[in-house]
Structures are given as structure tokens and as C-alpha cells.
Amino acid sequence: MNFKRFGRTAAIAFVAVIALSSCAANEGDTASTGDNAASGLTGTLNAGGASSQGAAQEAWVAGFQTANPDVTINYDPSGSGAGREAFIAGGSAFAGSDSYLDEDELAGVFAACAPDTKAVDLPVYISPIAVIFNVEGVDELNLDADTLAKIFAGTITQWDDAAIVALNPDATLPSALITAVHRSDDSGTTENFTDYLAKAAPEAWGEEASDTFPFGGEAAPQTSGVVSAVTNGVNTIGYADASAAGSLNTAALKVGDEFVAYTPEAAAEVVAGSPLVEGREADDLALDLNRLTTNPEEYPLVLVSYAIVCNEYADAEQGALVKAYVEYMASEAGQAVAAESAGIAPLSAELSENVASVLATVK
Known part of the structure; x- marks a missing residue:
């Protein structure tokens, strides 16, 4: 350092x-x-x-x-x-x-x-910040920064979108609307999440890092609110401090040529x-923070x-x-x-x- x-x-x-x-x-x-x-x-x-x-x-x-x-x-x-x-x-x-x-x-x-x-x-x-999801019939999910950005920006709206399917060829993705949940309050977790997307997928995201989420979609207050909305919703995805992810499924992010699950060590x-x-x-x-790492030993969506x-x-x-x-x-x-x-x-x-x-x- x-x-x-x-x-x-x-x-x-x-x-x-x-x-x-x-x-x-x-x-x-x-x-x-x-x-x-x-x-x-x-x-x-x-x-x-x-x-x-x-x-x-x-x-x-x-x-x-x-x-x-x-x-x-x-x-x-x-x-x-x-x-x-x-x-x-x-x-x-x-x-x-x-x-x-x-x-x-x-x-x-x-x-x-x-x-x-x-x-x-x-x-x-x-x-780590975990990308949490609750999608019927899906236990594992791979995402790259560009696709994640488009999901939360609202330009990818279906779970069986071609971009998601290409990253998850073995998954049975439903033909269902995506409900992307973000923080409703000014949030440092949001600032870190949007900082990652702004740096790793600048064209798809198109916004600067911010404590305030820049797009529409479903919103919930604080970490607990996002976790609750994802848990109790249908075909949902959100982001939260990994300590609060609980039993929810979490996505692996593409780092370099590999998909990396979050760990404290990474x-x-x-x-x-x-x-x-x-x-x-x-x-x-x-x-x-280095959001552009290509080292699969590192998990760049971190706070x-x-x-x-x-x-x-x-x-x-x-x-x-x-x-x-x-x-x-x-x-x-x-x-x-x-x-x-x-x-x-x-x-x-x-x-x-x-x-x-x-x-x-x-x-």
C-alpha cells in the first residue's frame, strides 16, 4: 500500500x-x-x-x-x-x-x-459488497461490470436477456422482469457500488460515483431494507455489505478472465x-480503491x-x-x-x- x-x-x-x-x-x-x-x-x-x-x-x-x-x-x-x-x-x-x-x-x-x-x-x-439476488430457479449467477451496470441503470430489464444468458449458459433464467433494489438514503455503500460501476463500466453506467443512487427502480432504506426487499421480493437483485447477505444467493463478478465470488481475503x-x-x-x-484490477485473487467491489x-x-x-x-x-x-x-x-x-x-x- x-x-x-x-x-x-x-x-x-x-x-x-x-x-x-x-x-x-x-x-x-x-x-x-x-x-x-x-x-x-x-x-x-x-x-x-x-x-x-x-x-x-x-x-x-x-x-x-x-x-x-x-x-x-x-x-x-x-x-x-x-x-x-x-x-x-x-x-x-x-x-x-x-x-x-x-x-x-x-x-x-x-x-x-x-x-x-x-x-x-x-x-x-x-x-466486500455482495450483489445479492433472489431469482426463481437460479442458485448461481455470473455477472460482469457492464451487465451489472445495465441491470441497475434499467437498460437490461429481463432475467433472460442475451447478455445475462451469455454469462450463465448453464443456468435456467426465467423470462421475468428484473426488480433491482437500491438504497433510498444517502449511502456510502451506494457510493462504493456506483464508484465500481463508474470505473469498471463507464459507458454502460454513464454516471459518476455518488452517495445518492442516480436511477429509478425499487428503493429501500439502509442495508437492512435492501436485504429485506430482495429477500421478500420476486426475481430481485440488490447490493449490500456482505456481512448482511445472510442466506441470500450472491453473484460472482468477472475479474480478468475469471468469475470471482466475494471473500474477506479478496x-x-x-x-x-x-x-x-x-x-x-x-x-x-x-x-x-483499485476498481480495475484484473487479478482474480482480488474482489474489486469492496468498501x-x-x-x-x-x-x-x-x-x-x-x-x-x-x-x-x-x-x-x-x-x-x-x-x-x-x-x-x-x-x-x-x-x-x-x-x-x-x-x-x-x-x-x-x-
Whole structure:
């Protein structure tokens, strides 16, 4: 991964974090709760955002509150867009978001942050986005980016369309209308889904990446709403964080010359080969995901979900709570419980180290 913006200062900060972690480890068992066990922290932390993080946040909250019984953490899985809006307005201490802050958001004022300071994007969650489907008589489905784009743009409307048949010669595809389900709310999952289609099938898609779905069709709120609509509908297809796919069938995507089913490992491989977004501050870890990979070991329809935090808080006590909680989320222990509960791909050692380096400077 390309971390050229990091230099000596960040490296020193990370060494300091490791030293503190080692001391904490010597003081007690932190295997299930990260580096914050017996910290003496108190207070309430209100946050919200990405519904994709829902299962992971439940595990993170349980682990952190067990280690810090005088802390209460409330996470509202309201969607990435709503989470960023609430954080920017000062209504929450941090945001969970499947898309990083855009240039307009960065140019504004963050009410929870100290005057003349900004917020940064810290990766805490890596997951594939599953293309979920419920089609009578079909258990397996292969799709390339061009065909997937046309389905969701509404230019392919029948399941037995020639393009789908050509990709699935052994399937018995019904002569039935396709019901394509998308998110009705501003969604980081939608931003990642449309980013993949915009880059991998630009002519078929014809739109830029967006938190807001650009076409018509059936819409449902949040991840759970899309999963419910696909599950309970007829001849349906949708997209959702893979942790929420449950027992639904999922499509394999064409990568290079092969069709690739999602796995956490294949999602992590794409992230490992993706550079940081250019032109941002050195402590901002927004990633420019490689959607055009032809390596069948990689699954390009992936999301990286961020904890968006102030680099300095107006309320120092809130800053200390956010710092400790996000440190746990990104720690080896925090990633392990999220992997178990939500099936995420844990952060690479390199990415985890760089998140720790930035958090060491948060106050």
C-alpha cells in the first residue's frame, strides 16, 4: 500500500503507541478488549453513520464497555450520509462512513472540532459488497461490470436477456422482469457500488460515483431494507455489505478472465494494493480503491468504512473517549471481534499501524 505521505513524525508516533500498548498488556489481560482495559475512562459517546458497520459496532461497543464499565457508547446505524451530516453539525462525536469526506465537506467547519481544526478519515472496516439476488430457479449467477451496470441503470430489464444468458449458459433464467433494489438514503455503500460501476463500466453506467443512487427502480432504506426487499421480493437483485447477505444467493463478478465470488481475503487484497487519495492532509487516510484490477485473487467491489474524527476536539474529554474507542476498533483485538461478528477483512498490519500513528496525535 502506498503511504508516502507518512514520514518520521508518524513513525515516531506509532512507536510511542506500541510502547504504551506494551505497558498496558503487562498490566492485565487485554486479549478481548484491546489496549483500553482498566483505563478509568468515564462518560458517554454518541456516534452514528454507516449501517454496514452495524454488526461490528455491536461487537466493538460490547468489548469496549466491558473493559470500561463507566463508559456508555451509542451508535446509530443511520447511514453514512446522515452520520457525516450529524458529525459535521456537532451532533455526534464521530461518524462511521463508507465514503470519505469530500472536498466540500473538508472545506467546511466541524462543530465538534476545536476552532481552525479539521476532521480526518481513518479506515476501521474492510468488507466486500455482495450483489445479492433472489431469482426463481437460479442458485448461481455470473455477472460482469457492464451487465451489472445495465441491470441497475434499467437498460437490461429481463432475467433472460442475451447478455445475462451469455454469462450463465448453464443456468435456467426465467423470462421475468428484473426488480433491482437500491438504497433510498444517502449511502456510502451506494457510493462504493456506483464508484465500481463508474470505473469498471463507464459507458454502460454513464454516471459518476455518488452517495445518492442516480436511477429509478425499487428503493429501500439502509442495508437492512435492501436485504429485506430482495429477500421478500420476486426475481430481485440488490447490493449490500456482505456481512448482511445472510442466506441470500450472491453473484460472482468477472475479474480478468475469471468469475470471482466475494471473500474477506479478496477484499483485503484490493485494499492492500490501493494508494491513498492524493492532495489530502498527511493524517488523512482516505483510500483510492483499485476498481480495475484484473487479478482474480482480488474482489474489486469492496468498501472501506471509516471512523471520521476530529484531529483536535473542542471538548477534550470527548476527544479522549473517541481516541480510546477508535484505537480499540482498529486494534488487533477489535478487528478480531469484528471479523468474528461481521465477517470483515481485518486491517493489514501496515494500515493498522498508520491508523495508530494518526490516533496518537488526536486530542
